[in-house]
Amino acid sequence: MSPVTNGRVLFNAIPEDYPVPGTTTVYDTSETIDLENVPLNGGILIKVLILSVDPYMRGRLRAAEIESYLPAFPLGKPLVGGGIGVVLRSEAAGVEAGAHVRGLLAHQEYVIAPNLVALNLEIIERDPKLHWSVYIGAAGMPGETAFMGWREHSDAKKGEVAYISTGAGPVGSMVIQIAKQDGLKVIASAGSDEKVKFMKEIGADVAFNYKTTDVREVLAKEGPLDIFWDNVGGDQLDAAMEFAAKNARIIECGQISGYNNGPQPMKNPGLIFAKCLHLHGFLVAYLRPKHAAAFRAEFVPRLVSGEFKFTEDVTKGLEKVGDVILAVQKGTNTGKAVVVVAEE
Structure with a gap:
């Protein structure tokens, strides 16, 4: 040959x-x-x-x-x-x-x-x-990121309020479904009406287009937040901190708003101690040894059955x-x- x-x-x-x-x-x-x-x-x-x-x-x-x-x-x-x-x-x-x-x-x-x-x-x-x-998607690294990061850092309790940015993405959409399974009220945002529709279909209680809707108005009405899953950073992180409850958990998965034009400084870091916020940054590679078996046993079967949706x-x-x-x-x-x- x-x-x-x-x-x-x-x-x-x-x-x-x-x-x-x-x-x-x-x-x-x-x-x-x-x-x-x-x-x-x-x-x-x-x-x-x-x-x-x-x-x-x-x-x-x-x-x-x-x-x-x-x-x-x-x-x-x-x-x-x-x-x-x-x-x-x-x-x-x-x-x-x-x-x-x-x-x-x-x-x-x-x-x-x-x-x-x-x-x-x-x-x-x-x-x-x-x-x-x-x-390499829902049953791979993005799904692992959602499952393992949530299990490790959310300390979720039924009836709490969670906000997920980039909620139509491969990680955020999985977090929405996991949070709903845990009995939380879920707020989620994305950048198009098509993505808003998808977030509602997978269970988000409140879904909005952050390009056409003021995030602070939504969080003021639907919060305060017990958990913020951050994929964006920048102003969305600032807004989430403003409307966070005392002892809220902020899970830092990514900050794509700063990847191409440089990071945006946090406007009011004093809210971290004023509200006793818990910030958790993580990389999924370090969580795999602890959570990989549970991911395969608990999460992947829900993809196979169609219980968890993905695009x-x-x-x-x-x-x-x-x-x-x-x-x-x-x-x-x-x-x-x-x-x-x-x-x-």
Whole structure:
């Protein structure tokens, strides 16, 4: 078999604000690979099927010398993110051709991994009722983030009031459903009327478009808040603190309002001690050892049964990754953003 093109999405230039498809990232077809004869040196040849595009990736599109909780993407190299692939060839013990793997995959068509551990990969099987894409969405990292962050930090009690920003997103929509299951009154916001409709469908008691409705008016009427799940930061965080109850819990999952134009300073940090607020920041990777078994036993079956609802925004073609990254940063995607690289 002659070599085939191994398309790649490369980090090409550091963006000043929003990433620019074709400039920040470029789709490159200069590399080829001989699938039958490329040396594996004891490793695994993987065909990439599906890639996840997530908000946190914007933080890795930065200069290497700027420190953060994840390293910057190296300029000139492929992006890396959550994905699912199928093993084409394997020289690694315990990994057979035809197995599916989930973990950190380069944004390219074919990947050679020295072993599973090197790329944080795991062999995964799916329930026939769920598509593979769900395992990088509701049954993957976003679902884990919602389930594990809520279980670890919410201290939820029946009858309390919770506010979830970005409530139509892959994390926020799961938090809405978990909070309702726990017996809470749920307020949720998103940036379009279509997303508001979805939030109501999955159980939000109060859902509103923050672009056309004053968040403070809603919280003044529907609060005070016992829990705020923050995916946005900025003014929404300030508003939630203003209308928080004493001893309210604020769960910091993300602050996308500051990812592209710089973080917004907190307007009134004195409310933290004045209201005895509890701020909890977390990264899901550190919660997995404690909560992974419960996630698989309690959460995933509710996705399979249809009890928990989710939406996906599926784009076909590796060359579209740059467009999807921009859509996620601007919030124009309408569900968990996934890119289908190839069919099996």
